[in-house]
Amino acid sequence: MEISNVLYGCQGVEDLPHTVGHHNGKIVSLELKLLRQIANYANPGLLMDKYLVFTDEVLGRPVAKSAKQMGIEQVEFTGNQSAYNQRKLHSVRLRRYYKDAYVFSLETACRLVTGMGESSVIETHLTLHPLYGFPVLLGASLKGLAAHWGADHPEYADKASWKEIFGFPPFIDAKGNRKQGSEGSVIFLDAWPKDISRKLLTVDVLTNHHMKYYSSNGGQSPKESDEPNPVPFLTVCKGVPFVFGLRTSDWVPVERQRTLLTNAKGILEKALMNYGVGGKSSSGYGYFRSTAST
Numbered sequence: 001m002e003i004s005n006v007l008y009g010c011q012g013v014e015d016l017p018h019t020v021g022h023h024n025g026k027i028v029s030l031e032l033k034l035l036r037q038i039a040n041y042a043n044p045g046l047l048m049d050k051y052l053v054f055t056d057e058v059l060g061r062p063v064a065k066s067a068k069q070m071g072i073e074q075v076e077f078t079g080n081q082s083a084y085n086q087r088k089l090h091s092v093r094l095r096r097y098y099k100d101a102y103v104f105s106l107e108t109a110c111r112l113v114t115g116m117g118e119s120s121v122i123e124t125h126l127t128l129h130p131l132y133g134f135p136v137l138l139g140a141s142l143k144g145l146a147a148h149w150g151a152d153h154p155e156y157a158d159k160a161s162w163k164e165i166f167g168f169p170p171f172i173d174a175k176g177n178r179k180q181g182s183e184g185s186v187i188f189l190d191a192w193p194k195d196i197s198r199k200l201l202t203v204d205v206l207t208n209h210h211m212k213y214y215s216s217n218g219g220q221s222p223k224e225s226d227e228p229n230p231v232p233f234l235t236v237c238k239g240v241p242f243v244f245g246l247r248t249s250d251w252v253p254v255e256r257q258r259t260l261l262t263n264a265k266g267i268l269e270k271a272l273m274n275y276g277v278g279g280k281s282s283s284g285y286g287y288f289r290s291t292a293s294t
Helices: 003-008 032-037 044-050 067-085 087-097 139-152 159-166 211-215 254-274
Strands: 019-023 026-030 102-108 186-188 201-208 229-236 241-248 288-290
Touching: 044 067, 067 087, 067 201, 067 229, 102 254, 139 159, 139 186, 139 254, 159 254, 186 254, 241 254, 254 288
Parallel strands: none
Antiparallel strands: 019 026, 102 241, 102 288, 186 241, 201 229
Protein backbone atom coordinates (compact mmCIF):
# COMPACT_ATOMS: atom_id res chain seq x y z
CA MET A 1 0.00 0.00 0.00
CA GLU A 2 1.19 3.50 -0.81
CA ILE A 3 2.20 5.78 2.04
CA SER A 4 -0.45 8.29 0.92
CA ASN A 5 -3.06 5.61 1.50
CA VAL A 6 -1.63 4.92 4.92
CA LEU A 7 -1.86 8.57 5.89
CA TYR A 8 -5.10 9.60 4.26
CA GLY A 9 -7.01 6.33 3.95
CA CYS A 10 -7.79 6.61 0.24
CA GLN A 11 -8.73 2.95 0.05
CA GLY A 12 -7.83 -0.45 1.43
CA VAL A 13 -7.89 0.76 5.02
CA GLU A 14 -9.25 -2.51 6.30
CA ASP A 15 -6.04 -4.26 5.19
CA LEU A 16 -3.70 -1.96 7.07
CA PRO A 17 -1.63 -3.50 9.88
CA HIS A 18 -2.19 -1.86 13.26
CA THR A 19 -5.22 0.08 12.00
CA VAL A 20 -7.78 0.23 14.79
CA GLY A 21 -10.63 1.97 13.01
CA HIS A 22 -11.78 3.82 9.94
CA HIS A 23 -14.77 5.86 8.88
CA ASN A 24 -16.05 6.45 5.35
CA GLY A 25 -12.79 5.21 3.88
CA LYS A 26 -10.61 7.46 6.04
CA ILE A 27 -8.29 6.32 8.77
CA VAL A 28 -9.47 7.15 12.24
CA SER A 29 -6.32 6.13 14.08
CA LEU A 30 -3.04 4.32 13.67
CA GLU A 31 -0.89 2.54 16.21
CA LEU A 32 2.21 4.46 17.25
CA LYS A 33 4.30 1.56 15.99
CA LEU A 34 3.03 2.05 12.44
CA LEU A 35 3.55 5.80 12.62
CA ARG A 36 7.17 5.20 13.58
CA GLN A 37 7.53 3.03 10.48
CA ILE A 38 6.31 5.81 8.17
CA ALA A 39 7.88 8.74 10.04
CA ASN A 40 10.54 9.11 7.35
CA TYR A 41 7.82 10.07 4.86
CA ALA A 42 5.08 11.65 6.95
CA ASN A 43 4.49 15.41 7.08
CA PRO A 44 4.02 16.43 10.73
CA GLY A 45 2.13 19.55 9.64
CA LEU A 46 -0.52 17.42 7.96
CA LEU A 47 -0.62 15.07 10.94
CA MET A 48 -1.23 18.03 13.22
CA ASP A 49 -3.94 19.55 11.03
CA LYS A 50 -5.73 16.50 9.58
CA TYR A 51 -4.81 13.35 11.49
CA LEU A 52 -7.49 11.78 13.69
CA VAL A 53 -6.06 10.15 16.78
CA PHE A 54 -7.09 7.45 19.22
CA THR A 55 -10.53 7.53 20.80
CA ASP A 56 -11.98 5.10 23.30
CA GLU A 57 -14.94 4.52 20.99
CA VAL A 58 -12.71 3.40 18.15
CA LEU A 59 -10.47 1.23 20.30
CA GLY A 60 -13.37 -0.32 22.14
CA ARG A 61 -11.19 -0.61 25.22
CA PRO A 62 -9.49 1.67 27.76
CA VAL A 63 -6.18 3.23 26.78
CA ALA A 64 -3.22 3.91 29.04
CA LYS A 65 -2.90 7.49 27.83
CA SER A 66 -5.45 10.02 26.72
CA ALA A 67 -6.27 10.27 23.04
CA LYS A 68 -4.82 13.76 22.90
CA GLN A 69 -1.59 12.73 24.62
CA MET A 70 -1.06 9.84 22.18
CA GLY A 71 -1.77 12.01 19.15
CA ILE A 72 0.58 14.77 20.27
CA GLU A 73 3.35 12.28 20.98
CA GLN A 74 2.92 10.92 17.47
CA VAL A 75 3.28 14.38 15.94
CA GLU A 76 6.26 15.11 18.22
CA PHE A 77 8.10 11.97 17.13
CA THR A 78 7.31 12.41 13.45
CA GLY A 79 8.23 16.12 13.51
CA ASN A 80 11.63 15.49 15.08
CA GLN A 81 12.34 12.51 12.83
CA SER A 82 11.21 14.31 9.69
CA ALA A 83 13.35 17.36 10.48
CA TYR A 84 16.40 15.20 11.14
CA ASN A 85 15.94 13.42 7.81
CA GLN A 86 15.89 16.77 6.01
CA ARG A 87 18.97 18.20 7.76
CA LYS A 88 21.26 17.98 4.71
CA LEU A 89 18.83 19.96 2.56
CA HIS A 90 18.03 22.57 5.18
CA SER A 91 21.07 24.79 4.64
CA VAL A 92 20.20 24.97 0.93
CA ARG A 93 16.61 25.92 1.74
CA LEU A 94 17.77 28.58 4.16
CA ARG A 95 20.07 30.18 1.60
CA ARG A 96 17.32 30.12 -0.99
CA TYR A 97 14.59 31.50 1.25
CA TYR A 98 16.71 34.25 2.84
CA LYS A 99 18.56 35.21 -0.36
CA ASP A 100 19.36 38.94 -0.37
CA ALA A 101 17.69 39.32 3.04
CA TYR A 102 19.12 40.98 6.14
CA VAL A 103 19.32 38.04 8.55
CA PHE A 104 20.12 37.51 12.22
CA SER A 105 19.64 34.69 14.73
CA LEU A 106 18.13 34.37 18.17
CA GLU A 107 17.43 31.22 20.17
CA THR A 108 14.48 30.30 22.32
CA ALA A 109 15.16 31.16 25.96
CA CYS A 110 12.31 28.89 27.03
CA ARG A 111 9.71 26.71 25.37
CA LEU A 112 7.67 28.25 22.58
CA VAL A 113 4.11 27.66 21.40
CA THR A 114 2.62 29.60 18.50
CA GLY A 115 -0.72 29.13 16.75
CA MET A 116 -2.16 27.46 19.84
CA GLY A 117 -5.60 28.90 19.19
CA GLU A 118 -5.87 27.56 15.64
CA SER A 119 -8.29 24.70 14.98
CA SER A 120 -6.77 21.24 15.18
CA VAL A 121 -7.97 17.66 15.41
CA ILE A 122 -6.13 17.39 18.74
CA GLU A 123 -7.56 20.69 20.03
CA THR A 124 -4.23 22.37 20.78
CA HIS A 125 -2.14 23.50 17.83
CA LEU A 126 1.40 24.47 16.88
CA THR A 127 2.28 26.29 13.66
CA LEU A 128 4.38 24.00 11.46
CA HIS A 129 5.66 24.65 7.95
CA PRO A 130 3.07 23.27 5.50
CA LEU A 131 5.73 21.67 3.26
CA TYR A 132 8.70 20.84 5.46
CA GLY A 133 6.96 20.28 8.79
CA PHE A 134 9.35 22.13 11.11
CA PRO A 135 8.06 24.87 13.47
CA VAL A 136 7.86 28.32 11.91
CA LEU A 137 7.13 31.85 13.14
CA LEU A 138 4.98 33.69 10.61
CA GLY A 139 6.29 36.99 9.32
CA ALA A 140 2.93 38.71 9.84
CA SER A 141 3.04 37.78 13.54
CA LEU A 142 6.60 39.03 13.88
CA LYS A 143 5.72 42.33 12.22
CA GLY A 144 2.72 42.79 14.50
CA LEU A 145 4.83 41.99 17.57
CA ALA A 146 7.55 44.43 16.52
CA ALA A 147 5.03 47.17 15.74
CA HIS A 148 3.39 46.70 19.14
CA TRP A 149 6.68 46.88 21.00
CA GLY A 150 7.85 49.85 18.92
CA ALA A 151 4.65 51.75 19.65
CA ASP A 152 5.13 51.12 23.38
CA HIS A 153 8.79 52.22 23.27
CA PRO A 154 9.05 55.21 20.91
CA GLU A 155 12.50 56.03 22.29
CA TYR A 156 13.94 53.21 20.17
CA ALA A 157 12.61 54.59 16.89
CA ASP A 158 11.51 58.09 15.98
CA LYS A 159 7.95 58.52 14.75
CA ALA A 160 8.96 59.04 11.12
CA SER A 161 11.11 55.89 11.03
CA TRP A 162 8.42 53.83 12.76
CA LYS A 163 5.83 54.85 10.16
CA GLU A 164 8.28 54.17 7.36
CA ILE A 165 9.07 50.67 8.67
CA PHE A 166 5.55 49.52 9.54
CA GLY A 167 3.32 51.77 7.46
CA PHE A 168 0.13 53.43 8.61
CA PRO A 169 -3.59 53.41 7.69
CA PRO A 170 -5.53 56.31 6.12
CA PHE A 171 -6.29 59.04 8.64
CA ILE A 172 -8.04 62.38 9.09
CA ASP A 173 -5.69 65.26 9.80
CA ALA A 174 -6.32 68.16 12.17
CA LYS A 175 -8.06 70.11 9.41
CA GLY A 176 -10.48 67.29 8.66
CA ASN A 177 -8.78 66.25 5.44
CA ARG A 178 -8.49 62.56 4.65
CA LYS A 179 -4.88 61.50 4.14
CA GLN A 180 -3.72 58.45 2.25
CA GLY A 181 -2.13 55.62 4.20
CA SER A 182 1.06 53.83 3.26
CA GLU A 183 2.34 50.28 3.49
CA GLY A 184 5.52 49.57 5.39
CA SER A 185 8.91 49.68 3.72
CA VAL A 186 10.26 46.62 5.56
CA ILE A 187 9.12 43.07 4.81
CA PHE A 188 9.23 40.60 7.71
CA LEU A 189 9.94 37.06 6.53
CA ASP A 190 8.91 33.89 8.33
CA ALA A 191 11.46 32.71 10.91
CA TRP A 192 12.83 29.19 10.37
CA PRO A 193 14.88 26.99 12.70
CA LYS A 194 18.58 27.41 11.95
CA ASP A 195 19.53 23.83 12.77
CA ILE A 196 17.03 20.98 12.36
CA SER A 197 19.43 18.15 13.14
CA ARG A 198 18.64 18.61 16.84
CA LYS A 199 15.39 17.95 18.67
CA LEU A 200 12.88 20.69 17.87
CA LEU A 201 9.59 19.59 19.43
CA THR A 202 8.60 18.39 22.87
CA VAL A 203 5.34 17.77 24.71
CA ASP A 204 4.29 19.98 27.62
CA VAL A 205 1.30 19.65 29.95
CA LEU A 206 -1.08 22.15 31.49
CA THR A 207 -3.15 20.67 34.31
CA ASN A 208 -6.55 22.00 35.33
CA HIS A 209 -7.20 20.79 38.89
CA HIS A 210 -10.78 22.06 39.17
CA MET A 211 -12.39 21.56 35.77
CA LYS A 212 -15.99 21.52 37.09
CA TYR A 213 -15.45 24.85 38.83
CA TYR A 214 -14.19 26.59 35.69
CA SER A 215 -16.62 24.94 33.27
CA SER A 216 -19.58 25.98 35.45
CA ASN A 217 -18.37 29.61 35.69
CA GLY A 218 -18.01 29.25 39.42
CA GLY A 219 -21.31 27.45 39.88
CA GLN A 220 -19.60 24.51 41.56
CA SER A 221 -17.10 25.15 44.30
CA PRO A 222 -13.60 23.69 43.87
CA LYS A 223 -12.95 20.65 46.04
CA GLU A 224 -9.86 18.78 47.09
CA SER A 225 -11.47 15.64 45.72
CA ASP A 226 -11.66 17.09 42.17
CA GLU A 227 -9.73 15.07 39.63
CA PRO A 228 -6.99 16.92 37.75
CA ASN A 229 -7.42 17.22 33.99
CA PRO A 230 -4.01 17.23 32.25
CA VAL A 231 -4.02 18.97 28.86
CA PRO A 232 -0.96 18.06 26.73
CA PHE A 233 0.23 20.41 24.03
CA LEU A 234 3.14 20.55 21.61
CA THR A 235 5.92 23.13 22.04
CA VAL A 236 9.24 24.12 20.51
CA CYS A 237 12.17 23.16 22.74
CA LYS A 238 14.27 25.62 24.69
CA GLY A 239 17.58 26.57 23.04
CA VAL A 240 16.46 26.19 19.41
CA PRO A 241 18.09 28.88 17.20
CA PHE A 242 15.84 30.61 14.67
CA VAL A 243 16.81 32.67 11.63
CA PHE A 244 14.96 35.97 11.18
CA GLY A 245 15.00 37.74 7.83
CA LEU A 246 14.12 41.28 6.74
CA ARG A 247 13.90 42.86 3.32
CA THR A 248 13.07 46.34 2.10
CA SER A 249 10.41 47.03 -0.51
CA ASP A 250 11.52 47.75 -4.06
CA TRP A 251 10.84 51.49 -3.89
CA VAL A 252 13.19 52.13 -0.93
CA PRO A 253 16.34 54.02 -2.03
CA VAL A 254 19.55 52.03 -1.67
CA GLU A 255 21.08 54.57 0.68
CA ARG A 256 18.06 54.26 3.00
CA GLN A 257 17.83 50.46 3.13
CA ARG A 258 20.54 49.77 5.70
CA THR A 259 19.15 52.27 8.19
CA LEU A 260 15.61 50.88 7.97
CA LEU A 261 16.76 47.27 8.25
CA THR A 262 19.00 48.01 11.24
CA ASN A 263 16.20 49.87 13.03
CA ALA A 264 13.68 47.10 12.27
CA LYS A 265 16.10 44.44 13.51
CA GLY A 266 16.66 46.31 16.78
CA ILE A 267 12.92 46.69 17.39
CA LEU A 268 12.19 43.02 16.58
CA GLU A 269 15.03 41.78 18.79
CA LYS A 270 13.80 43.84 21.73
CA ALA A 271 10.23 42.65 21.18
CA LEU A 272 11.22 38.96 21.06
CA MET A 273 13.40 39.26 24.16
CA ASN A 274 11.01 41.34 26.26
CA TYR A 275 7.48 40.59 25.03
CA GLY A 276 7.88 37.08 23.66
CA VAL A 277 5.98 35.65 20.72
CA GLY A 278 3.14 33.14 20.57
CA GLY A 279 0.87 31.94 23.35
CA LYS A 280 1.33 31.75 27.11
CA SER A 281 3.98 34.49 27.22
CA SER A 282 2.62 35.56 30.62
CA SER A 283 3.57 32.08 31.85
CA GLY A 284 7.13 32.35 30.54
CA TYR A 285 6.76 30.89 27.05
CA GLY A 286 7.96 32.40 23.79
CA TYR A 287 10.93 34.52 24.87
CA PHE A 288 14.21 34.67 22.95
CA ARG A 289 17.82 35.38 23.81
CA SER A 290 21.00 36.16 21.90
CA THR A 291 23.01 33.33 20.40
CA ALA A 292 26.78 33.04 20.34
CA SER A 293 26.80 33.83 16.63
CA THR A 294 24.14 36.06 15.06
